[in-house]
Amino acid sequence: MIAMIASDLNTAVERLRALIEDSEVVVPFTGAGISTESGIPDFRSPGGLWTKTRPIPFDEFMASQDMRDEAWRRRFVMDPHFTNAKPGRGHLALASLYRLGKVPAVITQNIDNLHQASGVSPGDVVELHGNTTFATCVACGERYELAWVKQRFDAEGGRAPDCACGGHIKTATVSFGQAMPEDAMLRAHELAGACDLFMSIGSSLVVWPAAGFPLRAKQQRARLVIVNREPTEFDEMADLVIRNEIGDVFGPFIAQ
Ligand SMILES: [Zn+2]
Numbered sequence: 001m002i003a004m005i006a007s008d009l010n011t012a013v014e015r016l017r018a019l020i021e022d023s024e025v026v027v028p029f030t031g032a033g034i035s036t037e038s039g040i041p042d043f044r045s046p047g048g049l050w051t052k053t054r055p056i057p058f059d060e061f062m063a064s065q066d067m068r069d070e071a072w073r074r075r076f077v078m079d080p081h082f083t084n085a086k087p088g089r090g091h092l093a094l095a096s097l098y099r100l101g102k103v104p105a106v107i108t109q110n111i112d113n114l115h116q117a118s119g120v121s122p123g124d125v126v127e128l129h130g131n132t133t134f135a136t137c138v139a140c141g142e143r144y145e146l147a148w149v150k151q152r153f154d155a156e157g158g159r160a161p162d163c164a165c166g167g168h169i170k171t172a173t174v175s176f177g178q179a180m181p182e183d184a185m186l187r188a189h190e191l192a193g194a195c196d197l198f199m200s201i202g203s204s205l206v207v208w209p210a211a212g213f214p215l216r217a218k219q220q221r222a223r224l225v226i227v228n229r230e231p232t233e234f235d236e237m238a239d240l241v242i243r244n245e246i247g248d249v250f251g252p253f254i255a256q
Pocket of ligand 1: 138139140142163164
């Protein structure tokens with residue numbers, strides 16, 4: 001099958017609208033591309049932070065105070081990006097579809113909390129890579145706010161604090177080498193298998209196992225829309241491929 005690539009923005013919006021109206025259960029799957037409009041850099045993109053600075057793998061974070069200090073130093077440097085970010089048009093459109101009852105939940109690879117900020121209930125944001133806007137103890141799971149961690153970090157001259165239980169405190173993200181969250185993976189698997197329209201938005205679909213969800217949706221006979229600036233290896237199986245800017249494509253779907 002040759003995918004239908006929308007030739008221009010109006011065609012893209014028109015075809016997307018028809019697919020959404022024709023569907024009862026729409027499941028969005030979002031990646032970094034939906035948040036660039038909000039000023040969150042795409043760490044994995046060419047020239048992105050992770051191509052210049054090697055991410056700290058989970059085992060190194062756990063093994064070394066120096067690595068934990070460095071991880072937190074980097075996180076606080078990045079903080080203005082996250083604290084100043086507001087939901088973009090893509091986030092707002094998905095929140096509108098969520099309020100209409102079309103979208104039961106949003107699956108995301110993002111860690112920026114912007115789906116929650118746009119009005120999707122936290123329980124309905126399925127975060128495959130966790131969340132960087134708060135921290136947890138890796139031993140006991142106790143939640144810590146970043147302001148508290150920052151205060152302790154500064155007071156101790158740049159030393160990352162530990163939990164009262166002795167465990168290490170880390171942003172609630174999934175680091176390289178850390179197990180994927182089982183509950184989120186299971187929920188995403190169920191959502192992908194029980195929708196009639198799956199929309200992959202702003203993901204290059206190269207990070208497995210997350211990239212398996214569009215495949216599962218398609219195998220369960222859902223229709224598949226891929227909205228991404230660059231081609232993906234799933235384009236050929238998609239019912240609609242859109243390469244326009246995500247904010248432009250989804251702007252018309254924001255409920256006033
Ligand atoms: Zn603890």
